[in-house]
């Protein structure tokens with residue numbers, strides 16, 4: 001893959017990650033060229049977008065249909081008191097902070113909910129999708145779309161002090177439907193500790209950088225389950241369901 005060469009300013013700015021074995025100037029140029037679609041600009045989306053913007057991801061698409069509320073502020077670090085007072089759209093609040101973190105970022109925002117009939121309009125040019133949503137209905141729409149396009153989907157979820165992360169690449173891994181065949185019931189506001197969401201979100205951002213650069217091993221076929229209450233970190237191997245209604249050949 002040929003990538004735009006880095007400017008002198010960029011080489012200086014990203015020096016500490018260019019020094020990482022497996023990134024270098026070539027990896028940084030890939031990061032600059034990448035387009036990442038993040039759905040959900042909340043507790044997971046905040047660290048994902050902030051770390052990706054800071055890391056020099058050239059193009060971010062942020063999708064979220066909500067407005068900032070006071071009850072978001074314990075964990076959604078992209079949004080501040082003033083945004084809650086103004087009931088700002090989360091995508092506008094996110095865009096302000098992210099372009100301040102990195103003015104070189106090209107950001108596209110959509111204040112829309114994702115449905116199966118609009119997802120391709122919103123995310124068609126994304127190389128990688130990141131699931132930072134808070135509901136399984138939207139996740140499964142992203143899952144179907146990622147399967148259709150055969151692009152990686154980095155899934156993260158958090159509740160209280162625990163959460164999970166995996167990366168779906170349908171041609172070689174189980175999809176979200178294989179792993180979660182029935183959708184959990186929604187049940188009012190979900191309890192979340194901010195740093196638990198930050199932990200999962202930071203790991204999702206790492207996963208994206210790895211997918212872009214080829215660094216390390218992505219969570220293909222692995223579900224990393226994290227419980228920060230007791231500091232338990234468990235890596236579970238997950239299998240493709242040959243009869244999966246989303247990704248199997250005989251669906």
Ligand SMILES: [Zn+2]
Nearest residue numbers: 175178244247
């Ligand atoms: Zn499947």
